[in-house]
Amino acid sequence: LARIAEADQQVHSFLEVTEQMALAAAAQVDKAIAVGTFGEMGILAGVPVAFKDNMNLEGTRTTCSSRMLENYVSPYTATCVEKCLQAGALPMGKLNMDEFAFGSSTETSAFGPTRNPWDLQRVPGGSSGGSAAAVAAGLVCATLGSDTGGSIRQPGAFCGVVGLKPTYGTVSRYGVVAFGSSLDQVGPFTRSVEDAALMMNVLAGRDPLDCTSQPCSADFTANLAEGVRGMRIGVVPEFMEAKGLTDEVRQKVADAIKQVEALGAQLVEIDLPHARAAMSAYYVLGPSEAFSNLARFDSVRYGYCDPGHTDLGSQYDASRAVGFGAEAKRRIMLGSYLLSAGVYDKYYYPAQQVRTLITQDYQQAYEKVDCILTPVAPRTAFKFGEIGDPTEMYLSDMFTISINIAGNGGMSMPVGLGEASGMPVGVQLISPAFHDANMLRVAAALE
Ligand code: GLN
Numbered sequence: 001l002a003r004i005a006e007a008d009q010q011v012h013s014f015l016e017v018t019e020q021m022a023l024a025a026a027a028q029v030d031k032a033i034a035v036g037t038f039g040e041m042g043i044l045a046g047v048p049v050a051f052k053d054n055m056n057l058e059g060t061r062t063t064c065s066s067r068m069l070e071n072y073v074s075p076y077t078a079t080c081v082e083k084c085l086q087a088g089a090l091p092m093g094k095l096n097m098d099e100f101a102f103g104s105s106t107e108t109s110a111f112g113p114t115r116n117p118w119d120l121q122r123v124p125g126g127s128s129g130g131s132a133a134a135v136a137a138g139l140v141c142a143t144l145g146s147d148t149g150g151s152i153r154q155p156g157a158f159c160g161v162v163g164l165k166p167t168y169g170t171v172s173r174y175g176v177v178a179f180g181s182s183l184d185q186v187g188p189f190t191r192s193v194e195d196a197a198l199m200m201n202v203l204a205g206r207d208p209l210d211c212t213s214q215p216c217s218a219d220f221t222a223n224l225a226e227g228v229r230g231m232r233i234g235v236v237p238e239f240m241e242a243k244g245l246t247d248e249v250r251q252k253v254a255d256a257i258k259q260v261e262a263l264g265a266q267l268v269e270i271d272l273p274h275a276r277a278a279m280s281a282y283y284v285l286g287p288s289e290a291f292s293n294l295a296r297f298d299s300v301r302y303g304y305c306d307p308g309h310t311d312l313g314s315q316y317d318a319s320r321a322v323g324f325g326a327e328a329k330r331r332i333m334l335g336s337y338l339l340s341a342g343v344y345d346k347y348y349y350p351a352q353q354v355r356t357l358i359t360q361d362y363q364q365a366y367e368k369v370d371c372i373l374t375p376v377a378p379r380t381a382f383k384f385g386e387i388g389d390p391t392e393m394y395l396s397d398m399f400t401i402s403i404n405i406a407g408n409g410g411m412s413m414p415v416g417l418g419e420a421s422g423m424p425v426g427v428q429l430i431s432p433a434f435h436d437a438n439m440l441r442v443a444a445a446l447e
Helices: 002-011 019-035 079-086 129-136 153-159 193-203 247-262 275-296 312-323 326-338 344-365 390-397 401-406 436-446
Strands: 014-017 048-052 090-095 142-147 162-165 185-190 232-235 266-269 371-375 409-417 424-431
Touching: 002 014, 002 129, 014 129, 019 090, 048 079, 048 129, 079 090, 079 142, 079 193, 090 129, 129 142, 129 153, 129 185, 142 162, 142 193, 153 162, 153 409, 153 424, 162 193, 162 436, 185 193, 193 436, 232 247, 247 266, 247 371, 247 409, 247 424, 247 436, 275 326, 275 344, 275 390, 275 401, 326 344, 344 401, 371 436, 409 436, 424 436
Parallel strands: 048 090, 048 142, 232 266, 232 371
Antiparallel strands: 014 090, 142 185, 162 185, 162 409, 371 424, 409 424
C-alpha cells in the first residue's frame, strides 16, 4: 500500500485503491498462518492483485475510465475477480484503462492517462495500460486485463511484462463490462511466465453465468520446464516485412526466432493470407458489437443522467453527449452506421466471412506448427500525444487483432530493450485454440 501511494503518484495506474478490502483479506491470511491453516488456502494467498476497471468488484466503482460510469458502484463481483479472491488474493484496487477499452495508449481515459514506468513521457499502451504499468512498476504481483484486439498483449510489450490473452472461452466474461462480446477475453499480467501460468490455473474454467466459457482442467504450469526441443514454431514472413514495423522491433523478434531455433525448435514458415484483412474486419465487427453493448448506458438503465430534462429523448442525448468521450462516440456512430439497413449487407456480413477465412488460415497453419512467433506491436511505447490520428493508433494492433478474430490464444513475452528507443520489446506467441500451454512453454524457454 505504501509503495502504491508513493510510486503511483507518477504512474497513475490505479483509479481506486481498495485499502480496507486488501487489509481485511491480509488479516484472513495472518489468521490462517496463526492457526496453522495457511496450507489450505489458495495459490494466491497473500498475493497483491489488482483489476482493470471494467471488472466488477462488489462495493467498488466500476468506471471503465468513463464519465458515464464515474459513480457506478457494482452490486456484484465478476467471476474472474471472484476466482482471485477465492484463491486468497489481496484485492489492491481498480486500474486505469482506455475508456470502455477503446484505444491503445490509455490516453482516452476520462481520468487522465497512465504513464509508462520505464519512461514517464511515454504511454504504457492500452487499453489495459494501468494493468501493465502496475505490474511493471512493482506495485502488485499480478493484474487482470481484457483483450479485444490486443489490449493485454500490446501494453504487456510496451511495459516489459508478460501479458496473456487466453483462447476465447477459457476465462468467464461474467461481470466484465462488454466491448465486443465475441472478441473479449480476460487474462493476466505478471512479471514471469510461471506466474502467468499460475494465474491461468486460477482463472480458467466453465462458468454457468457465461455460456461461452468452456470447461478446463489443464494445469498451465505442467510443461513449462520441457523446453522447445522438437516443437514446430511458425514464423510469418509477411509480418516480419510489414510496413510500419520498426527496425529495432524486427531485430529483437529475429533474435528470439534464432534463440528458439538454437534451443532445438524447428522453424516453419507459414502463410496467413487473410491476416491482412483482420484490421478491416475488426473495425467493422468491434464497433458493431460495441454499439450494441453500449446502448445500455442511456442514463436510465445505467450511467450518467444529465439533470433537468423533461423528455426522454433530450435526456438520452444530453447524458450520452456528456458521459462518453470522443473515441467512444466515434465507435458508437461507426457501429450504428454499419448495422443500419442497407449498409449491414455491405460491411457486417462480409466482415463475418473474412472472420471465417482468418480462422481457417490459423487452422491450416496449426497442421504444421505447435506455436507461432511474431512481433506484438510494430514499435515500442510512443510519447504522449505522438499519435493523434485515430487510424494510425488503430495500427498498434496490426499483429494482434487476427488472433481475437480467430479466437485462439496469444501472449506477449518481453525480450529485452530496443536498440534505438531503449524501451521494452515483446514477442507474440500464438497457440492453437485451447492449447495455450504451448505458448507458455515457448515463453518459458525464452525467459
Ligand atoms: N486497440 C484496440 C481498439 O481500440 C483494441 C482494444 C482492446 O483490445 N480492448 O479497439
